[in-house]
Amino acid sequence: MAAVENRMVPENLKKHLAVSVRNIQWSYGIFWSVSASQPGLLEWGDGYYNGDIKTRKTVQASEVKADQLGLERSEQLRELYESLSLAESSTSCGSQVTRRASASSLSPEDLTDTEWYYLVCMSFVFGIGEGLPGGALANGEPIWLCNAHTADSKVFTRSLLAKSASLLTVVCFPFLGGVLEIGTTEHVAENLNVVQCVKTLFLEAPHGNLSTRSDYQEIFDPLSHDKYIPVFGTEAFPTTSTSVYEQEPDDSFINGGGASSQVQSWQFVGEELSNCVHQPLNSSDCVSQTFVGATGRVSCNPRKSRNQRLGQIQEQSNRVNMDDDVHYQGVITTIFKTTHQLILGPQFQNFDKRSSFTRWRRSSSSAKTLGEKSQNILKKIIFEVPRMHHKKVLLPDTPEDSSRFKVGDETANHSLSERKRREKLNDRFMTLRSMIPSISKIDKVSILDYTIEYLQELQRRVQELESCRESTDTEMRMAAKRKKPDGEDESASANCLNNKRKESDVGEDEPADTGYAGLTDNLRIGSFGNEVVIELRCAWREGILLEIMDVISDLNLDSHSVQSSTGDGLLCLTVNCKHKGTKTATAGMIQDALQRVAWIC
Amino acid sequence: MSLKPLPSLSFEHPYPPTKLMFSPPSLRRSSGGDLLASSGDFLRLWEVNEDSSSAEPVSVLNNSKTSEFCAPLTSFDWNDVEPKRLGTCSIDTTCTIWDVERSVVETQLIAHDKEVHDIAWGEARVFASVSADGSVRIFDLRDKEHSTIIYESPQPDTPLLRLAWNKQDLRCMATILMDSNKVVILDIRSPTMPVAELERHQGSVNAIAWAPQSCKHICSGGDDAQALIWELPTMAGPNGIDPLSVYSAGSEINQLQWSASLPDWIGIAFANKMQLLRV
Numbered sequence: 001m002a003a004v005e006n007r008m009v010p011e012n013l014k015k016h017l018a019v020s021v022r023n024i025q026w027s028y029g030i031f032w033s034v035s036a037s038q039p040g041l042l043e044w045g046d047g048y049y050n051g052d053i054k055t056r057k058t059v060q061a062s063e064v065k066a067d068q069l070g071l072e073r074s075e076q077l078r079e080l081y082e083s084l085s086l087a088e089s090s091t092s093c094g095s096q097v098t099r100r101a102s103a104s105s106l107s108p109e110d111l112t113d114t115e116w117y118y119l120v121c122m123s124f125v126f127g128i129g130e131g132l133p134g135g136a137l138a139n140g141e142p143i144w145l146c147n148a149h150t151a152d153s154k155v156f157t158r159s160l161l162a163k164s165a166s167l168l169t170v171v172c173f174p175f176l177g178g179v180l181e182i183g184t185t186e187h188v189a190e191n192l193n194v195v196q197c198v199k200t201l202f203l204e205a206p207h208g209n210l211s212t213r214s215d216y217q218e219i220f221d222p223l224s225h226d227k228y229i230p231v232f233g234t235e236a237f238p239t240t241s242t243s244v245y246e247q248e249p250d251d252s253f254i255n256g257g258g259a260s261s262q263v264q265s266w267q268f269v270g271e272e273l274s275n276c277v278h279q280p281l282n283s284s285d286c287v288s289q290t291f292v293g294a295t296g297r298v299s300c301n302p303r304k305s306r307n308q309r310l311g312q313i314q315e316q317s318n319r320v321n322m323d324d325d326v327h328y329q330g331v332i333t334t335i336f337k338t339t340h341q342l343i344l345g346p347q348f349q350n351f352d353k354r355s356s357f358t359r360w361r362r363s364s365s366s367a368k369t370l371g372e373k374s375q376n377i378l379k380k381i382i383f384e385v386p387r388m389h390h391k392k393v394l395l396p397d398t399p400e401d402s403s404r405f406k407v408g409d410e411t412a413n414h415s416l417s418e419r420k421r422r423e424k425l426n427d428r429f430m431t432l433r434s435m436i437p438s439i440s441k442i443d444k445v446s447i448l449d450y451t452i453e454y455l456q457e458l459q460r461r462v463q464e465l466e467s468c469r470e471s472t473d474t475e476m477r478m479a480a481k482r483k484k485p486d487g488e489d490e491s492a493s494a495n496c497l498n499n500k501r502k503e504s505d506v507g508e509d510e511p512a513d514t515g516y517a518g519l520t521d522n523l524r525i526g527s528f529g530n531e532v533v534i535e536l537r538c539a540w541r542e543g544i545l546l547e548i549m550d551v552i553s554d555l556n557l558d559s560h561s562v563q564s565s566t567g568d569g570l571l572c573l574t575v576n577c578k579h580k581g582t583k584t585a586t587a588g589m590i591q592d593a594l595q596r597v598a599w600i601c
Numbered sequence: 602m603s604l605k606p607l608p609s610l611s612f613e614h615p616y617p618p619t620k621l622m623f624s625p626p627s628l629r630r631s632s633g634g635d636l637l638a639s640s641g642d643f644l645r646l647w648e649v650n651e652d653s654s655s656a657e658p659v660s661v662l663n664n665s666k667t668s669e670f671c672a673p674l675t676s677f678d679w680n681d682v683e684p685k686r687l688g689t690c691s692i693d694t695t696c697t698i699w700d701v702e703r704s705v706v707e708t709q710l711i712a713h714d715k716e717v718h719d720i721a722w723g724e725a726r727v728f729a730s731v732s733a734d735g736s737v738r739i740f741d742l743r744d745k746e747h748s749t750i751i752y753e754s755p756q757p758d759t760p761l762l763r764l765a766w767n768k769q770d771l772r773c774m775a776t777i778l779m780d781s782n783k784v785v786i787l788d789i790r791s792p793t794m795p796v797a798e799l800e801r802h803q804g805s806v807n808a809i810a811w812a813p814q815s816c817k818h819i820c821s822g823g824d825d826a827q828a829l830i831w832e833l834p835t836m837a838g839p840n841g842i843d844p845l846s847v848y849s850a851g852s853e854i855n856q857l858q859w860s861a862s863l864p865d866w867i868g869i870a871f872a873n874k875m876q877l878l879r880v
Contacts, residue, residue, distance in 0.1 A: 356878035357830060357846035360801070374780050374805035374824050377855040378762055382718050385617050385641065386673030386692050 017048040017180075018071055020201040024194055026184035027051035027167065028118050032126065032133040033178040042126040042133050045178055049074045049118045051185065055110035077115060080106045081122045114185065117165035121158065131157040132172045133179040142173030144190040148183065175199060460529055463584070467527065470586030477588075523594055525587045532557055532577050534590065538598040540571040551593045552577060555585035610649065612656045616641045620676050626862070628684035636701070640674035644689055646701060660704050676719045681768065683725040690717035690730055698728075698742065710745055712738060721766040721774070731761035731776055739789065751792040752785065754778055765809045770816030773833075777806045777821075784809055784821050786833060799831055801844055808857035814864045818845075822854030828869055828878065848878055 013031055021029035033045030050070055111119065126134035132155065136143045145151055148170040149163035156162065162170065162183070170183040173195050182198060429444050432451055439450045522537035536548065545564060552559055552575060561576035579585070585593075624636035634650035636659070646659040672693035680686040685702040696717055698707040713732035720730045726742040735754035741747075751774075754761060760779045767773040773796070774787045784799040784806055804824030812818035822828040829844035848869075856870040865880040 355846070355880055357828075357848045357880065360829065360844040360847040362801075362843065375762065375807055376824075376853070378807045379779070381619050382675050382762060385619050386675050388616060388673075 013046040014048060014071065014074065016202045017046060018050075018067060018074070020198040021048050021050045021182060022067065022070060023201055024182070024197060025050075026169075026182045027114055028183050029198075030118075030121055030181045031176075031178055032137075032172075032181060035125070038125075040128055042137060042179055044122045044124065047074060047078075047118065047121070049077055049115065051114040051118070052112050053115065054112045055106075076106045077111075077119050078122070080108070080111075081119050084108075085123070114165040114167065117158070117161050117167060120161055124158065126157075131155075132170060133181055136172035136179050137174050140174055142171060142192060142195050144192075145170045145172075146187070146190060171195065173199075175202070456529070463527070463529060466584060467586050467588075470588045474586075474588030474592070477592075523591060523598070525590050525594075527587055530578050532579065532585075532587075532590065534573070534575040534577065534594065536571070536573040536575075536594060536598060538571055538573075540566050540569050544571060544598065545573065547597045548573060548575075548594065551597045552590075555590055555593060556581045556583050557585060557590070609654050610656050612647065612658070614639060614641065614645070619674060622677070622679055625679055625681045625684045627681060628679075638677065638679065638687060638701075640677045640689055642673055644674060644677065644687070644699065662699060662701075662704060675717065678720050678722050678728070680722040680725060680728075682722075686722075686725070688720045688722060688728050690720040692716035694732070696720055696728070696730055696740070708742065708745060710740060712740065712748070715760075718760065718762050719764040721764045723766050723771050729764060729766060729774060731764045733758070733760035735759050735761055735778075737761060737764065737774065737776055737787065749789075749792065751789055752776065752787050752795060753793065763809060765811055765819075767811040767816055767819075768813065769811070773811075773816065775809050775811065775819055777809055780805055782806055782823065782825075784819070784831075786819075797833060797837055797842055799829075799842055799844070801829060801841075802827065804853070807853065807855050810857050810859040810867070812859055812864065813861040820857060820859055820867055822850075822857040822869055822871075824853040826850045826852050826854060826871065828854055828857060828867070830880070850876065 017029040028049050028051055030047040031045035032042040035041045035043045053073060128134055129138040132143055145156055146169060148156060148167050151159040153159050166185050167183045168185060169188045172179050172181045429447055433439055433447050436450045436454050524535035526533040557577040558580040559575050559577035563574040565572045618639040618641040620640045622638050634648045637647040637649055639645050644662040647656050648659045649656045672691040674689045674691050677687060677689040685700055687699045687701050688696055690696045694711055694713050695709055696712040697709045700707045712730050713734050715733035717730050717732045720728055722728045729737055729739045731737050735758050736750050737752040738748040738750050761776050762779055763777050765775045772789050776785050782802040782805055785795045786797040788796045802823040802825055806821050806823040809821045817833045820828060820830045826849055828848045830846045831844045850871045852872045854869050854871045858868045860866045867878045869876050
């Protein structure tokens with residue numbers, strides 16, 4: 001088709017139009033859309049022709065349904081128009097465009113007058129306020145033209161055309177951004193319900209198939225000689241209508257007996273339904289939808305005429321393939337207070353309305369199938385599947401594994417670091433072993449033992465060496481003027497022993513301090529490894545103990561045991577102390593210091 | 602009646618999902634499509650667009666702050682009243698509440714001592730969960746420190762596998778135990794004492810679903826290949842409660858859902874088939 005033109009046409013317009021027009025049984029429907037290329041003008045949007053046809057040209061087989069025929073016809077008319085307009089525009093160029101004369105394309109002589117009217121309409125363009133469509137758009141109100149053939153051409157520009165087409169009623173109303181025009185060859189009194197009907201049909205018609213009832217027309221004829229408008233919502237129904245205009249007569253009329261009771265229940269139900277939704281037109285597809293619509297409609301009708309109608313229709317209904325499931329469905333849904341029936345859609349066409357469940361009876365066999373395989377799938381879902389996603393895949397049998405799972409995660413990391421630590425330790429132990437002489441064993445405890453021994457020995461040796469060096473110093477100083485304590489000096493160092501004894505053998509000089517009368521001074525220093533034992537006897541004076549302690553600590557000796565006693569003016573002091581720090585005081589130094597402090601009066 | 606799968610609507614899920622659920626109707630998407638959530642290794646959201654032509658992944662939600670992998674989820678539930686709230690439960694004993702509109706974690710609670718197997722919303726801020734430790738606990742988001750235990754399985758540490766909260770009567774809940782043919786009905790007003798124990802299944806119960814429109818009906822499906830509809834009376838008879846109706850499927854019924862929008866349809870899954878049953 002000519003999709004090249006810019007048209008602001010709603011989707012599936014043709015289908016909607018078709019549906020609407022066919023349902024109200026008018027001759028044609030045209031949607032005038034606002035031109036995108038020429039602003040402010042209404043031009044042909046789309047249309048559907050539903051009127052009389054002179055020559056049918058179809059390629060398909062004869063089982064084509066009515067709606068498809070209609071659509072096809074409209075298409076053919078459109079094609080004809082296009083080819084004609086093409087031919088027209090190209091004659092100016094001089095060349096005759098040969099029309100594509102396919103078997104299915106129409107030629108002008110095949111058309112009825114009404115068809116011509118329809119076709120010619122395609123060429124029309126209306127400005128704002130111009131003609132019927134323009135006027136409708138400008139006012140925003142529907143315009144109902146009752147005697148279109150005699151209308152003033154100012155109001156209705158196509159009135160002459162309409163006359164030839166014997167169109168008596170034309171209605172235009174603004175809709176969906178454009179203007180919808182419908183016309184019929186019959187005289188229809190002004191009734192805005194028609195407009196309303198078309199509007200709702202337009203909106204409701206789904207994209208799907210149109211009604212395929214080929215006997216649609218036939219059913220409809222006995223119903224009405226006049227066309228009456230369907231009722232929507234809960235407005236009061238015009239009492240003039242003695243028939244109900246059913247969109248889908250087949251679905252609303254339930255087959256079989258009990259029709260009257262059904263009507264009653266419908267009425268009841270219909271009142272309950274808060275939304276009397278307008279039904280779409282595919283009854284065969286959306287059964288439940290139509291039901292809902294039907295109830296809404298029925299509620300306003302007087303019962304009597306309804307029954308009368310029903311009686312008439314029932315013979316028609318035999319031709320109708322109606323599921324009474326629809327009714328059941330609807331009743332159930334209203335009981336269950338759901339309004340979602342509309343969603344059911346085409347799948348529920350042929351359901352079995354009986355419940356799948358049966359009455360429960362206590363059965364004698366009570367074989368309990370509980371066991372390992374019980375709840376198999378459920379357990380898999382809950383227990384196994386979640387664990388599949390983890391990086392570390394577990395034994396999937398029992399849920400208690402989760403705790404194990406968590407521990408394993410941590411220990412995996414720990415063991416790695418643990419192993420590293422152990423390796424480090426082993427290395428260092430080996431190093432230590434290599435440093436210790438005379439070590440035979442390789443177990444860690446022995447290594448450590450040997451190391452301790454070796455260290456102690458080394459310390460002793462250091463001690464001895466240092467005190468030897470000291471004693472040689474003090475020997476030299478002793479030669480000057482030192483008083484040596486009488487009494488043995490114990491020395492742990494074998495090497496220095498001789499020196500020490502020599503020192504002690506050297507004569508003592510009394511300090512030339514005759515202040516001390518009758519004082520006997522004694523100083524004994526013994527050192528065992530790190531330990532130093534100081535034994536001192538001196539004249540007591542006030543504060544001497546503190547001074548002695550000070551001196552001792554000055555010598556980097558940490559005294560941990562002090563015994564002192566005073567008597568007869570004498571202080572007897574025994575101090576056990578340890579060398580602390582790196583700088584160890586030699587026995588000579590201690591002696592020196594103590595003598596200085598102890599004998600100063 | 603025939604159902605046709607729409608091939609355009611199938612999408613790949615990296616790991617088997619543990620639960621799938623559409624968003625509740627109260628969640629209106631600006632794009633008009635439906636949100637579908639799936640739980641498994643992560644919480645994933647998919648969008649099924651309006652004309653049902655495709656399902657696109659929207660987001661992958663990971664509730665772990667530290668690692669790239671979150672603890673796997675056993676189940677989740679979408680809050681009907683507050684549709685942006687979604688609660689997930691996991692084997693790491695926690696429940697995570699998500700705000701799916703902003704794709705952030707609203708809160709995370711340590712719910713139980715062992716893995717949490719199922720979670721169900723009651724109101725906008727109240728949810729309940731069942732766990733391998735055998736307890737049903739109710740949590741209120743306003744008071745995250747405390748939870749109420751309303752039931753504990755009689756044999757200690759019998760895991761509770763599934764939980765269903767009656768949306769019509771918020772006092773009632775149902776749960777099923779591992780390897781048990783009982784459906785335990787609880788009333789939150791009387792903790793620790795079940796209101797009823799429905800014991801007519803001849804095999805372990807696999808799935809339970811409350812009727813969406815009635816506060817008294819519940820359906821359960823089990824390993825005995827039967828789906829039973831029960832009506833809970835106000836007073837239980839001396840012999841226990843008998844089901845209303847039964848349907849026998851071909852094999853063990855593994856999953857069961859009662860349609861919320863079409864309340865006379867129940868969907869069951871058994872073997873490799875899915876069936877729609879009319880009530």
